[in-house]
Amino acid sequence: MLGVVTAVIARDLKLAMRRQADIVSALFFFIIVVSLFPLGIGPEPDLLRKLAPGVLWVAALLATMLSLPRLFADDHRDGTLEQLALSPHPLGLVVTGKVIAHWLVSGLPLTLIAPVLGIQFDLSTEALLVLTGAILLGTPALSGIGAIGAALTLGLRGGGVLLSLLVLPLYIPVLIFGAGAVDATVSGLGGEGHLSLLGAMTFASLGFAPWASAAALKIALE
Amino acid sequence: MLGVVTAVIARDLKLAMRRQADIVSALFFFIIVVSLFPLGIGPEPDLLRKLAPGVLWVAALLATMLSLPRLFADDHRDGTLEQLALSPHPLGLVVTGKVIAHWLVSGLPLTLIAPVLGIQFDLSTEALLVLTGAILLGTPALSGIGAIGAALTLGLRGGGVLLSLLVLPLYIPVLIFGAGAVDATVSGLGGEGHLSLLGAMTFASLGFAPWASAAALKIALE
Amino acid sequence: MTRRFNLYHFASPATFYPLAGALIPWFAAASVLFGLAGLYLGMLVAPTDFQQGEGYRIIFIHVPASWMSMFIYLVMAFWAAIGLAFNTRLSGMMTQALAPTGALMAFLSLWTGALWGKPMWGTWWVWDARLTSELILLFLYIGYMALVAAIDDPRRADKAGGLLLLVGVVNVPIIYFSVKWWNTLHQGSSVNLTKSSMAETMLWGMLLMAMCFWMYAIAVAFARVRTIMLERERHTDWVKAILAGGEK
Amino acid sequence: MLEADNLECVRGERRLFAGIGFKLGPGELLYLKGRNGAGKTSLLRMLIGLLPPEAGEIRWKGEPIKAAGEIFRADLCYLGHLNAIKEELTPLENLMVAARLADETLSEDDALDALEQVGLAGREDLACKYLSQGQKRRVALARLVQERRPLWVLDEPFVALDVAAVDWLAQLISAHLQRGGLAVMTTHQPVDIPAGTVRELGLS
Amino acid sequence: MLEADNLECVRGERRLFAGIGFKLGPGELLYLKGRNGAGKTSLLRMLIGLLPPEAGEIRWKGEPIKAAGEIFRADLCYLGHLNAIKEELTPLENLMVAARLADETLSEDDALDALEQVGLAGREDLACKYLSQGQKRRVALARLVQERRPLWVLDEPFVALDVAAVDWLAQLISAHLQRGGLAVMTTHQPVDIPAGTVRELGLS
Amino acid sequence: MIYWNSFSDFLHMGGYGLYVWGSFGVTAAVMTIEPILVARNRKATLSRLKRQMRAEARNTAE
Numbered sequence A, B: 001m002l003g004v005v006t007a008v009i010a011r012d013l014k015l016a017m018r019r020q021a022d023i024v025s026a027l028f029f030f031i032i033v034v035s036l037f038p039l040g041i042g043p044e045p046d047l048l049r050k051l052a053p054g055v056l057w058v059a060a061l062l063a064t065m066l067s068l069p070r071l072f073a074d075d076h077r078d079g080t081l082e083q084l085a086l087s088p089h090p091l092g093l094v095v096t097g098k099v100i101a102h103w104l105v106s107g108l109p110l111t112l113i114a115p116v117l118g119i120q121f122d123l124s125t126e127a128l129l130v131l132t133g134a135i136l137l138g139t140p141a142l143s144g145i146g147a148i149g150a151a152l153t154l155g156l157r158g159g160g161v162l163l164s165l166l167v168l169p170l171y172i173p174v175l176i177f178g179a180g181a182v183d184a185t186v187s188g189l190g191g192e193g194h195l196s197l198l199g200a201m202t203f204a205s206l207g208f209a210p211w212a213s214a215a216a217l218k219i220a221l222e
Numbered sequence C: 001m002t003r004r005f006n007l008y009h010f011a012s013p014a015t016f017y018p019l020a021g022a023l024i025p026w027f028a029a030a031s032v033l034f035g036l037a038g039l040y041l042g043m044l045v046a047p048t049d050f051q052q053g054e055g056y057r058i059i060f061i062h063v064p065a066s067w068m069s070m071f072i073y074l075v076m077a078f079w080a081a082i083g084l085a086f087n088t089r090l091s092g093m094m095t096q097a098l099a100p101t102g103a104l105m106a107f108l109s110l111w112t113g114a115l116w117g118k119p120m121w122g123t124w125w126v127w128d129a130r131l132t133s134e135l136i137l138l139f140l141y142i143g144y145m146a147l148v149a150a151i152d153d154p155r156r157a158d159k160a161g162g163l164l165l166l167v168g169v170v171n172v173p174i175i176y177f178s179v180k181w182w183n184t185l186h187q188g189s190s191v192n193l194t195k196s197s198m199a200e201t202m203l204w205g206m207l208l209m210a211m212c213f214w215m216y217a218i219a220v221a222f223a224r225v226r227t228i229m230l231e232r233e234r235h236t237d238w239v240k241a242i243l244a245g246g247e248k
Numbered sequence D, E: 001m002l003e004a005d006n007l008e009c010v011r012g013e014r015r016l017f018a019g020i021g022f023k024l025g026p027g028e029l030l031y032l033k034g035r036n037g038a039g040k041t042s043l044l045r046m047l048i049g050l051l052p053p054e055a056g057e058i059r060w061k062g063e064p065i066k067a068a069g070e071i072f073r074a075d076l077c078y079l080g081h082l083n084a085i086k087e088e089l090t091p092l093e094n095l096m097v098a099a100r101l102a103d104e105t106l107s108e109d110d111a112l113d114a115l116e117q118v119g120l121a122g123r124e125d126l127a128c129k130y131l132s133q134g135q136k137r138r139v140a141l142a143r144l145v146q147e148r149r150p151l152w153v154l155d156e157p158f159v160a161l162d163v164a165a166v167d168w169l170a171q172l173i174s175a176h177l178q179r180g181g182l183a184v185m186t187t188h189q190p191v192d193i194p195a196g197t198v199r200e201l202g203l204s
Numbered sequence F: 001m002i003y004w005n006s007f008s009d010f011l012h013m014g015g016y017g018l019y020v021w022g023s024f025g026v027t028a029a030v031m032t033i034e035p036i037l038v039a040r041n042r043k044a045t046l047s048r049l050k051r052q053m054r055a056e057a058r059n060t061a062e
Ligand code: HEM
Pocket: C059, C062, C063, C066, C067, C109, C110, C111, C112, C113, C114, C116, C117, C118, C120, C121, C130, C131, C132, C134, C135, C175, C176, C186, C187, C188, C189, C190, C191
């Protein structure tokens, strides 16, 4: 039963490796957006330290979102998605595999680079730890929720922009708790509450999102 | 000679109208991204007022960028681009038409909504005026420069993310002068210098970008 | 075929169309009556609020609009669930008919809230949880309408839109309880079944206005659903009969 | 084995067909005919369960395909207008990945053998995006070489193929039928497939 | 009118062909043959100037096509694997827009007439995305009905067409040749085009 | 019963006139325009469908 999940993960990772640009560029997008802010706002360190969690989270969210349209679109365009839907496995499992692969390619690199960017904003070690933990916990939820949006907008010409319209409102809770965790740590309140809420969201969305996406995909294939 | 430019503009606007979602969603993306920041950063009005020009400009930049991949991709995929390249007009004129249409669909609506969002960030009337003027002057440059990136990445699977990687660094001067104009006004220095630099950039990029894009397109078609 | 017809009798457009047509005038009249009564109480009779002065009178539209914006979304999600579970044609039409009204209610809530915030808090807008989540609700409405508009096949549009509604419905409790969960500028709930902190006339005025908005929403949604039905079912015999009969 | 009753298809506001029904047993080939836009592709997508019919029912081994679900899909092999190959992967990788996702076991030798049969020897390790139209189609067809599922549904399989490849494919389908398989197919090219029973179904 | 000398094509590390040359005059048809992947599409793209040849030269009316540039393109009509139609627009709009961009004058009546000829009467106002594969191809072909440019370059124009449409298109090409036009074409389907001179060029 | 002393007091709303009437005005406008739009849309749809039906009837008659 789980064989198909690993098979899909292996396939998607192989494709990502073949393209390379994918992995590198989601990461660079993240880095560039984060670096744009000091440019647009000015170099005051106090101000920047206050902004850091918000800016990092918004950038993570946008970087994830930018890679969403291609989650199913490539497979749809070349007919592979039909074949996946016709495979003898439940489509939800296939989507689970794709979501995990998406996180490995987009979310994980962000998590790894986040502390480095945090240093640039002069965050304390504790805040850095919480920031990394929050991004680690939160990004899978972003991939999961995003999959629903990607499936709903599949094949529509409005494409990427319609997708962000649908998905961003659903991302907001993750953003609030993610940035909140760091803020709470900085102000000495402790970020555990926020982190456990983030974990719960990720858990729920990974269980629920693949099946909702699968339903949406079937509609798109009609 | 200019007939082809208007013909391309008319065609692209007709397609945009047919899709509708396009126009509305670029706009809403802008609105949503702008609204994300206060969520990530917190509600203090003083802080937000400082951020406003930077946030608005970054959002305008991202909204433009998000609509870039489709500037040539649709025409490429269905073979229309080949036909355009084979038409008896210089390809640069065709691209000029496409860039203008892109601005009408993405940049112009942003300009119109920007003052409303500025109010949410509690900007003064003067700052609002300068902000709107800066966005009006700067967005055509965004469309022009973006076209080069879109042409260079055409048909590459790295797609959207690679595009942003190429284009964002080129957008940075526009960002700096655009946000700088508002900052200068707020701090009483007067934003005219920044604005005229913005105008010069737009002028230069509209003259130069279509021909660079045309060259890139020919390579992509080989 | 016949069995299904009986089962879904009232959900069948052919039965619902005339029913809605007959009910619209009643709901419209009820809306006007409740509105006049509510305005009379709220604007003419109710005394001033000792804290907020006369500005508080915005409450008589702000609160009903806010309630309706959330309530309509819940109703749409309910229809969406029915539609996905039982594959009824009516449910998709109902959600589509309700969405614009819901979006307008969300807009009115934001607009009146902003006009209230300026004199009370000294600013049009703050980014607190209640206000922000109401804004998100507006985005959800717009996202739903954009998604449905982007899909040409009505049946596919119904299914995809329904799915989106069900996913988005988690936001409604967040809006409603946001004042409890986060301490914010925005006022907490003051209507309470056991003990009301409001003056009696104010409370009545507000409830009457809420009824007015509710009836209004039903009337408009019914009117809109009738048009959608004609459009969608134009090849069925009952619509052809109506068209041939030259209905006004 | 495969039965369809009284199928009706509506696209947009147009009724493409209604009252279509057939029965197909082992070793039999169903040949869908009809002009462009008659609804052949739509009918095929109904048969494999991707497009819900407006009315009517499709049964596999006596059970409605919706209910049979995974059992039906495990018996089915579909080849559509689109090739369902990944342009970044090589023909060999494409075959291996497709087999793994379809829950089949395919050794690398078998895969190489299949590619040689479709005339792609020497191109096993070239990314598919560099292949010509006809070569891409051949990669898609290579899946059929090792395929032992009973029901094949093929939408215009001969498109873009040269004469030699057309003959080869006709033989392959014929062998499948002789093994007791079923096949449903459309094509506009006049192709001669040696088979026991060929049923024709015209859509108009 | 169209001459090619000693053309060579290299894709990746593979030399597809070398030393290819021909001369084509008014009223003549050049028929490219070759198995899948032989390089037919690559040769056509060379002829229209989209793919620079590795070696050799192509001339139109005695002038190298690169130098002739816009003059050459004004004499050229190309139909590729892809249909070059916009899925959101209707067939009628597609025709009108294509004509306008190619700097031709086409009245709406002529366009409607062309659509009727390709058998799309009644679908003029349906967005192209709803059309079947063959119907989409027909929209692309409708451009040819009013086309009076001397050089037609057609890459597998018969793909996805039903029998009636194949006949119709063969007639259309034939009429173009009789008017003194030139045509270069590939196809894997055996099609009979009545024409004065048919040259064949085999790539292998 | 009635709380206000004069009509101008009523309009003035204790200094909040702009805000209060701004809210009520926009709400009233929205609630009149929306039904009008719905009715117009209904009329347009009806006449379009009738036209289409007649055209279809003519086509099948031919
Ligand atoms: C744009 C800004 C605003 C938005 C989006 C907004 C949103 C909402 C929502 C959704 C409700 C209904 C939820 C509930 O009943 O608990 C509500 C109720 C209410 N709002 Fe606002 N509001 C805004 C501004 C204001 C302002 C400025 C005030 C007053 C200073 C205010 C006072 C109230 C009151 C008194 C209630 C009724 C609470 C109750 O009795 O249950 N709101 N608002």
